[in-house]
Amino acid sequence: MRERIIPIALSTLMILSVAAALLKEELKPWKRYQSRYHQIMRAQLREGEVRISRPERSPLERKIEMAARGKKLIIQFRNERGESERCLTCHLGLEEISPNHPVERTGCIACHGGDRLALDVKAAHRGLVRSDEKSCGGSSCHKDIVGSIKHEKIRRCFECHYDLSDS
Incomplete structure (x- = not known):
């Protein structure tokens, strides 16, 4: 009987560990941000507020569109310096803020600082430039x-x- 209890206990522990890991992954904050963005985009689409401005879409725009349709994914792109950034994973909808500084070219980190690869709020915002004095002409x-x-x-x-x- 004892030989059966140990494998059953280990199997149960393994199943619980996998379930806990899956739950932890599903509860990542960036997934909540994307879900909220998806709700807002659906409401705006119903109200006719969202319009597609260009027929040609970049890979970044395609990823953002997939996220807007509800697919939760990490949005990573390379800026003109060849550095990968993941800021838009949480900050969906900010990609079109400045036509003079397109996210695909300039990125976010060049002006705003922060950790370009982090997906945790605290880690991603570490080193964030919170003052306009240090952005635009104040840096380089x-x-x-x-x-x-x-x-x-x-x-x-x-x-x-x-x-x-x-x-």
Whole structure:
């Protein structure tokens, strides 16, 4: 009888371990974010607010479309520096915020910092730039050209981004 109890106990323990691992994987925060995004996109599609702007889609756009249809997946892309980023796994819908800085080219990390491969909120946001002073011209992107622009809206940047000004 004892010879049967040990294999049964080990089998039960193995089944419980696999079930716990599957449950832990299914409860990842990024999957909840994608589910919420999917709900919002379905509501907007019903209301006619979402329009496809281009017939040609990039691989990133196809992944985002799959996520919008409810398929939970890690959205990873390479920026122009060849670095992989996973920010859009949780931040779906942000890919079209700036036409001058397309996510597929610029990425997110160049301006915003953070851990480009992490999928855990705390780890992904470690090193995140939370101040506009350190982005745009304050880092390395526009420092050389922003100060030479005389347009009033751009000049207002210098009220906070004093490190961009020549004066």
